[in-house]
Amino acid sequence: MDERFDAIIVGGGLSGLAAAYTLAEAGQEVLLLERGDYSGAKNITGGRMYIRPIKDMFPDLWEKAPFERGVAHEEVCVMSGSGSLLVRYSGEEAPYQSYSVMRAKFDKYFAKQAERKGVSIVTKTRVDDLVWADGKVAGVIVGDDELRADVVIACDGVMSLIAEKAGLRKPGNPKHYAVGFKEIIELDQELLEARFNLKDDQGVARLFVGDVTKGKFGGGFLYTNKSSISLGMVMGISDLMNEEPMIPAPEMLELFKKRPEVSALIEEGQIVEYSAHVIPEGGYRHLSNLCGNGILVCGDAAGFSINSGMTVRGMEYAMGSGYYAAQAVLKAKELKDFYCTGLSVYEKLLNDSFIMKDFKTFQDVPEAMDNKRLFTYYPELAINMMQKLYDIPDGPKDRIIPTVKGMLGFREIWTIVTKDLRRMMKL
Ligand SMILES: Cc1cc2nc3c(=O)[nH]c(=O)nc-3n(C[C@H](O)[C@H](O)[C@H](O)COP(=O)(O)OP(=O)(O)OC[C@H]3O[C@@H](n4cnc5c(N)ncnc54)[C@H](O)[C@@H]3O)c2cc1C
Incomplete structure (x- = not known):
């Protein structure tokens, strides 16, 4: 750990792994520090991953990627207190534009691929602070150790302590965040396929709106995995905490599961996982600063997640921003300038990409x-x-x-x- 690195990446979720993978592929010495037991241990998604915008960034990642099912059927279930209306759209064919994933599997796989490219991944290690020298971030502090690098990339998720320590992000307003809570419910594969009318590797994504949130901002989701269901809800934190009826999140999920439209789908299932996580939903106007002297911010740490009402998207923004941060570091290296002047090409790359274009397109969605x-x-x-x-x-x-x-x-x-x-x- 006395070594000096080209880049230190804080956080081994999708954004961190994407940055590390891309830098290592370009021959850089990269250290990735993750506080969880392994990549995927602390990472939560609904979840489905849209891969089209990021496919070409990681060409050799997909063939053996541990996807669960291709989303062939999109469903919306509108609920009132007493009834519901289910709409199913089928028309997607392989190769699918999105796949259901389980992060414990996907991130672990991605970490293996990053290690193959040469990334040094150290898990069970929490970064506590930043090292500063010559007016720039020059490394990180882990316990009593100082680790040095030309650049630090903050990929430490929605509550990014690192971006805050670098002065790039202020503590957030609950109005700009949602909380997601979900269960993974194991189900016999044949039963699951019959219940959702699925063939082969086809899957379904179902969104629930209306009474599911008791009139509060948010919705429910259901994704089919190979032999399990990811079932959960995403709700605005401010509404959940301040609006009547005051029902705690776990109870909300129980009420959701008791609805006949849901209970019939999970009957005979076995809960094998429960998780909850905050989601940034402030959109374009509430992104963090992306670049400082010696530091870049990616993924949820920057606020790169959009709830468009129809979809929650964050995973491809996490991977895409990690990729562009890596490209910016390579450019800064050419310029021999790791201050914001050299690293700010990151903002330009993001502005020209699907990421900032999407954030600008959907900037009024939170208000609407x-x-x-x-x-x-x-x-x-x-x-x-x-x-x-x-x-x-x-x-x-x-x-x-x-x-x-x-x-x-x-x-x-x-x-x-x-x-x-x-x-x-x-x-
Ligand atoms: C319930 C829910 C449903 C969602 N549904 C979808 C969906 O269907 N589709 C979609 O695209 N997106 C979805 N999202 C959003 C998506 O999951 C996130 O946008 C994405 O996971 C962000 O990845 P990330 O790498 O930026 O952050 P994370 O995955 O949160 O990774 C951050 C990592 O940093 C580590 N870390 C934090 N602090 C430190 C520290 N000090 N030192 C070392 N390590 C640290 C953490 O342990 C973690 O591994 C959903 C989110 C939730 C919560």
Whole structure:
């Protein structure tokens, strides 16, 4: 540990591994420090990984990657207090654009590949502080040890202590964070495939909106793995803590699991894992500073996660930002400048990439989603409409359009809908 490194990477999740892998591939001496027992031990996702934007960055990573199932079916389940509406879209074919993953397996595999490229990975090691010299970050402090490098890359996740110590990030406002909590429920593979109508390696991603969050910001998710289900919820921390009804997160999950739409899917299943984690959801306006003298910030540490209402995406941003941070370090090395002047090419690379383009495109989403009616009024309206359409009364039944008109024909409804549509145009 007395050695000096080209780069020290703090955190062995996807962003850290991506940066380490890319730098080692380019012949750099890289040390990656991870506080967990192994990469994947402390890493949580829903989760599905979208691979198209990052496929070419890691060309030899995918063939043997431990994916669970290709997401062939997208489903949305809209829930009211008493009913639900399920929509299933099927049309995706192999090679799929996204795959369900379990981080304990995927990150472990990725770490092995990074080690093969030459990365030194030290686990069970927490970085406590930064070393400063000549007006720049010059390494990290681990217990009583000082480890030196030209550059440090902060990949230590959503509560990044390292970015904070470097003065690149302030402690966050709960409004800009969500909490995700989930279980992995093991199920006999044949039973799972029959239950979700799946062939071979096909999988399903199901989003739940409406009563699942009791009117609060968020939703539920279900992903099928090979022989298990990832089932959980993502909820705005501020709403969860401050809005009625005050129900603790674990109880929310229990209520969700008791819904008939969910309980039938997990029947005979065995819970094998429970986890919870914070998610950055502030979007473009609440990203951290990305670059300081001798330091770069990647992945969740920078705030690179988007909840678009339809999807939570963070994994490909983590891997992509790690890749671009590595490219920036290589460029800074050419320039022999590890101050912000040399490293700021990272921002340019991100700006030109899918990452910042997505963050700019979706920058108004957090505000547009901050609307209670999306989680209460509209799901109720959709379910009531279905109930009316399918209802056969004692007497004669009205035609379809007058039935719909009867539900939507009030001026107050259109005032609300028009106002919300204006906000929703930003989605
Ligand atoms: C419930 C939930 C559902 C999600 N669903 C999806 C999804 O379906 N699709 C998707 O793309 N994204 C999803 N996300 C987001 C995605 O999982 C994250 O964006 C992604 O994991 C971020 O990766 P990362 O490497 O930046 O951070 P992390 O995976 O959090 O890695 C940070 C690492 O740093 C280590 N560390 C922290 N501090 C230190 C320290 N001081 N010293 C050493 N090591 C340290 C930690 O142990 C950890 O291993 C979800 C997130 C959650 C919580």
